Amino acid sequence: MIEMIKGFTFYQSGRLPFVIDNYIMELFTDETLLSDFTKEHNFKKNYILTGQCFILGSQSQKITISVEHSLGSTCYLSCYLIDNISSKGEYDAIGVQSSFLDDIFKYKYNYLDFAKNGFNLSINFKDVYKVPFKMQNKQYELIYRIGQNGLLGLLEDFEKKGEVLIPLKFGEIQECYSVSIVLQRFAMFMISRSDISFKRIVLYNKGLIAGWFYCNLISEESYSAYDVLFYEFDVMKYAPKILNNIALDVYNKITQSIPLGHDI
Structure with missing residues (x-):
């Protein structure tokens, strides 16, 4: 921060x-x-x-x-x-960068597979997963993206690896905070660690950076090395169910979600 x-x-x-x-x-x-x-x-x-x-x-x-x-x-x-200085305060998506989320969504394995198949991730991005889930009675979609957008030139964020993108319904600060809490709890459950943090949270409008979101879940020193654990993880089979369950509660107290083992 x-x-x-x-x-x-x-x-x-x-x-x-x-x-x-x-x-x-x-x-x-x-x-x-x-x-x-x-x-x-x-x-x-x-x-x-x-x-x-x-x-x-x-x-x-x-x-x-x-x-x-x-x-x-x-x-x-x-x-x-x-x-952003040039922003009009309008946002249509939130982007979360985190080494913990990269491990869960198998960034390294997907990167190697695309590279072997000749896909140049330095000039174009690839949406690897699109995971639907419900939050506060609204239908959302989590997109996991790797690679760079070569059309943006110097406006592209060259430091990012993978990125979780979630299109927003309202573009308001409370919605951004709710999304951050859900993603943190998702990572906590998957990795079985309480000290989950994000490297960066960006707000987009029509693919361009329109703002930056800050909360106490952000840490420049966050680092994960759990990618091996998720080698055989079936993202599309389990992630929607887990996210749906976790998103039942997006504030401090968990009152609705049940033990996830009973849901999957």
């Missing part, structure tokens, strides 16, 4: 300066506007703020902030979303 973010959030007819560090946002100003904000939001849970942040010099970028709860002028965040 970005170490520290500075900016301001819109409130009433004014702006409140903030600093975000490790998903804790501190608001500060001598104006009475902050007093009004704390009176309205003290002990408030699960609400959204919007504003502008400054990452690249003086150029501002729109930021959408999901506050888990607030105490005075301190807001504890569940996640936030930063628009």
Whole structure:
């Protein structure tokens, strides 16, 4: 994640300066506007703020902030979303990069198979799996993609290996957070580890990067080496059932999903 973010959030007819560090946002100003904000939001849970942040010099970028709860002028965040400078705040898909997900979806094995068959993954991508599942009574589809989009040129993300893509229904920050939780719990179940994290979460619009999503599931140091375990894993047979079960609950408490062994 970005170490520290500075900016301001819109409130009433004014702006409140903030600093975000490790998903804790501190608001500060001598104006009475902050007093009004704390009176309205003290002990408030699960609400959204919007504003502008400054990452690249003086150029501002729109930021959408999901506050888990607030105490005075301190807001504890569940996640936030930063628009690309040229973005209009519209997203049609979320892309999650993770070595844990690469192992589950057999990135190395698929890459070697495509390379042996003469498919050039450096200039074109390949959708390896398309896994349907339901989340919050909506039908979704998980796409696992490997390779590069040569048509994007320097706009392509050359650091990624595989990527899980999920087309969005609403393009809202809470939907992105729900998708992230489902994918983390899916990886936790498959690998039997609790410290699952993602390298990067990107938001797309018509195939181009439109923003970046941040939550405490992201870690630049995340690394997995479990690819051998999934050599014989039948993705299309088991993944839809597992995802459907896990997606019954997308928040903190699991209340609906049953032991997965009874479902598959």
